[in-house]
Amino acid sequence: MNYVIEMLNIRKEFPGIVANDNITLQVKQGEIHALLGENGAGKSTLMNVLFGLYQPEKGEIKVRGESVKITDPNVANRLGIGMVHQHFMLVDKFTVTENIILGSEPIKKGTVDIKKAEKEVERLSELYGLRVDPKARIRDISVGMQQRVEILKTLYRGAEILIFDEPTAVLTPQEIKELIEIMRALIREGKSIILITHKLKEIMQVCDRCTVIRKGEGIGTVDVADTNPNELASLMVGREVTFSTEKQPAQPKDVTLAIQDLNVKDARQVDMVKSLNLEVKAGEIVGLAGVDGNGQSELIEAITGLRKADSGDIRLNGKSITNLTPRKVTEAGISHIPQDRHRFGLVLDFPIGENMVLQTYHHEPFSKKGVLRYKEIYQKAKSLIEEYDVRTPSVYTKARALSGGNQQKAIIGREVDRSPDLIIAAQPTRGLDVGAIEFIHKKLIEERDKGRAVLLLSFELDEIMNLSDRIAVMFDGSIVAEVKPEETTEQELGLLMAGSKQQKAGGQ
Amino acid sequence: MGFLDILQSIIGPAIFFSAPLILTAIGGVFSERSGVVNIGLEGLMVMGAFVGIVFNLTFIDTFGSWTPWVSIFVAMIISAIFSIIHAIASVTFRADQVVSGVAINFLALGLGLFLTKQWYGKGQTDMVSRPFYTTDVPLLSDIPIIGPLFFSGMYLTSYVAIAFAFVGWYVLYKTPFGLRLRSVGEHPMAADTNGINVSRMRYVAVMISGAMAGLGGSVFALTIALNFSHSTIVGQGFMSLAAVIFGKWHPLGAMGAALFFGFAQSLSIISSGVPLLQDVPQVFLLIAPYVLTILALAGVIGRAEAPKAIGTPYIKGSR
């Protein structure tokens, strides 16, 4: 048997929880091996064990048939194991090259030989088709480019076995396509890949075999050719899962959100939103499609009051909310599920209960005459947690300790519960497993059916196509096209997003 | 008094005043760049001053005219060792780094004075008989204008301080060590996954700050105070910390900030002799350096971006 990696009967405990219990993973030379499981199933933990970040309590690891002890990432590197982490391990003040060479720098006379390093980066990036600018700073480049840097990091170290932990969760469809090409190129060069993803479609598309784990336990390994998404999903969750969300046709009513001639600059005073016009009606979900960096974030920040609009008009139910403070916008009836849940959505060091009143704490019944009423706050929190199935030991647990999926459910519960006129949902299902995604999609449709307007920002075409009643395509700061999901294809949408086909532009 | 004379009488004191701050602040830059807040700079300077003076007094017969140089070297070593306490607390024991720094400040002063009382039977040491003296730098001091301003009547230790600032910059920005150190302060987990030993890096950085503050403290003691007592180091460490931040966590920036403090101080002292300012109440001159600093911060410097991971202990496997 020609396994490059064998993880046999691995057990890894954390205080109070067994993250991996008797898991076995065997990866063949030259294959793409998928690792599938719900949020918190223990996938990242298992990979961190393989990469030397954690030491397992039990079990054996063999690399190319030889039993090894991987005590730290250095050892993993030496064994030719490289990992692209779920959360990028990049120093954003450093350049691409600096990040790639960090820890194994070429040296000339005691100093870092940056010229040589840049050449090497260029060579590698050409070899594997990983386009990067060696001199750019991480903070200035797109997420997709950052991921290529991460891959280059492992290749620079001569990795033969690459671990990708949810690489596609943060990518746009185009970038995902590119990544898949890159992975195939890597396999051609003789590398082996372990791929973690929640997107079953991707598994079906590129993987050879798939190992499923559930709640820390290994369920088994299947040949992808012999299975289908439904089977994979039920293996993973332990029950049947429906995929395409059931929904009735929308019944749009009055215009809730109306944006006219909006112009917004970003922090560097670059025009990001340019004369943008957009309408969202009560009772419909408008999907905002577009490649990341075309002004979507700035648009949402301008609507929610987090960023100043340069000119133009934003109206909610006919009343102007242009350049109001976030508080006034919120009170006017807008809810916002933010893209970056750790940065904006939650105060991670507050108990989950206190996070549930982040915008409403100053209202009765949560406070009276400036004094908080914890009883009411926690009562509310408890009911929300129940309703939205947020899995947490208690409402007093710090939000930090919850898994991403549960954090997201908590935010959605909080935002939806305020009964707003408009819900802005930015990437509401990023990084979540199919179960959680299903739940969130259901909730958003429910809200639509209650007559709320929903503006959905997503980089997942699937999600846009499934959920939206209308799709607005954003390119270079303005809406270049509006289409109905049932009248278009993913290919067409992709082209529109790339800005190459603008015949429908200005069609509203 | 001619303009040149005025300049000369400002620059000289400004530089000797700044040198200890420069040295200490560079150390601070290293520590904070690695992600460890160092509010203990004051205490580390105290330790340096104490060791510098005691060594100088004790070994004057052994080392003769080299005594001050050997003294500051030894002060550097001992303070580096002393700073390990801060490293152990804030790196290994995951202590709140501010708390541990405060402990360092108490400990250094307590220990220094306690030992002074044990060894000398009084609260302050004798004055050293072999401190540093200023010199004219050969050749360079003969250059017109520049020579008298920057190369005559200077302490060699001041040049050492300035040289260290450049060395600090070089190490931090040109060497693999520096790259790794900065990465540890920005994103320790990234560094860890790249095989860099975060703890070791931080220990080394804290020890560098100990060494540099020890150097700063002993240079202060051996150029300015000449003995050790409870009032030798009073606030210089905090001023150095201010210089670290003022200088945006960059060795050359920190040097600039320390020089700025020196100039402001020197200027306020000279001002009392300037005809126009003679009648200004003294208090305005006394507070001038501090007011100037605030104005500079508010007007020119503004926001400074701290190393991202500063103040947080790195715990493997958490994020």
Added chain:
Amino acid sequence: ACGSSDGDSEDAEGSGSDNSNGEEAAGDDFSVAMVTDVGGIDDKSFNQSAWEGLTAFGEENGMEKGQGIDYAQSTSDADYNTNLNRLVRSDYNLIYGIGFLLAPAIEEVADQNPDTNFGIVDSVVEKDNVASIVFKEHQGSFLVGVAAAMKTESDKVGFIGGVDSDLINKFEAGFRAGVKSVNKDIEVKVQYAGAFDAPDDGKAIASNMYSQGIDVIYHASGGTGNGVFAQAKDLKQNDADRNVWVIGVDRDQHEEGQINDTNVTLTSMVKRVDVAVQDVSTNAMNGEFPGGEVVEYGLEDDAISVATTNEEAMTDEIKTAVEDWKEKIVNGEVEVPSTIDEVKEFEDSL
């Protein structure tokens, strides 16, 4: 009752009970103690001097620390009352507060403990059980001013004060008067560092003064003065022929001025707190405690003097002149100003 026989001296204290033993041995049941200001007992200045006075008094009367005489050190202004009270509680008959900073504390504690006698050094507290011990520092400062005036070649001298305060103004006033009395045309530059613990400022001010041609600096600035000495010695090291002098304060600061085989300390204005403390203690023991009085110590008591340790610098000519002026002050011919207002008047009258 002299020469106590039991050997344990240091740790005999502790609580009041075994104290009686020590006190008896100390003779006549009389005991004296003092509270330092934040400078501490070994400040090489007036606290230290006061303790030396007490020790001398103790030696005369067969007492030693913990037995008949003792001190308490303060680390902050808030400690004065506590320390005074501690000593009151240990039944000391006479307790000194050393330094003007202790005046309010002495006032309070003396009020509360009318049966205990107190002494306050460098300040005046008007209470029947308090003897106020003050010094005529202006007289001594006048004399070192004379020395400075005679020593200067540039006709420019300097005065560096610690914190601008009554006490330090007294030094300044006397010094200025002394200088001007010798030569009206000599310029006296005065600068306060704002602190007693800022040697860096002291050095910078001295550097500035010397570079302006001032060749004699009188400092009354405690630890700040370290910087003045450092600067003077540095100039001397670089140019052995250069005329730079420092005049020390409170005690003979000759040692501080030593550089190679020469010395930059011209002289020092010596304030013999020890003399005063010993004197008042002896009087008190003999039942003549000057309660409610202000006891002024000056040149005539040898409690204020001018150091002549630096024989080379203090030429006979200078010494004679200093002696002459001393004579005039002691016999009242010259009234030395002690405040800034007075010195202005004095200068105008010249």
Added chain:
Amino acid sequence: MMFSNRLVNILIPTISVFLGLLVGAFIMLGFGYNPLTGYLSLWEGAFGDSYFFGETLRQVTPYILSGLAVAFAFRTGLFNIGVEGQVIMGWLASVWVGLAIDAPMIIHLPLVIIAAALAGAAWGFLPGLLKAKLGVHEVIVTIMMNYIALYTSNALVRNIISDGQDRTDRIPETASLTSEWLAALTQYSRLHYGLLIALFAAAIMWFILNQTTRGYELRSVGFNQDASRYAGMNVGRNIILSMVISGAFAGLAGAMEGIGTFGYQSVKGGFTNIGFDGIAVALLGGNAAIGVVLAALLFGTLKVGALNMPTGAGVPTELVDIVIAMIIFFVASSYMIRWFLLKMKKEGK
């Protein structure tokens, strides 16, 4: 469960204090002192009789307030090293207003206390403003403000409040916190009513931070400015407010000295250290109100008790600084103690 969470939270400081004292004992042994005598005289010096107990409590009073000042800012994510300067300004203001106004106590005393709080608040306002509006790091500004406070106060005392004296007159009875009753109870110690103010302030801090919507905002801003902005809070205003409240606590600490312990303000040769010690008190107390009160109690005890060590045991007072340092060190390193307790727990099972 052998150790509940609450128990651990009490055990850690207790063990830290014990370990700190242990280190002190070893040092005393090493230098030939008897640690028992040493600590006994410390105890005597702090609690020996009602007078010393009163003095200890008096010393604790400003520590509580300066500790609260540091802690309050810390809880909102700000490091206020400027408490020292704010204390000086509060001290000055309390005495100044005390002297300048003639009024019955019921008006005078509150006025004086408010003046002190306002002065401290004003001194905290500027760093807060610069931080909120320009992003200037509060640590530098507050360090600079300390020096400005010191020199300004000295100049005002000398040239404005008194005429050319080294200290102001004593404030009148109507502006004073001193109490015949407390003094008599403690054999003329300077214990004053300020202790009640300090305890009340601790309760206020707890109430503001934990019970009010304002406190909710302050804490939220302290943890995550982006999320706070997102949630509609005015981040800048909260930063300024935090520094102002912190400064007000510090100003009150100054008032404790101005109209409690001393009754006057004097020209100072250097810092009071009440503010700097407040940093240690706050951190020792875990930046929580009750913790600060307890830490101040410990700190005051050690500081006052230390005064008796040279007399009682010949041990230099600096030993106590070493002990304090070690206690802080052990509290900071509570991870180690926690780990140790956990191990004990596991073995106990």
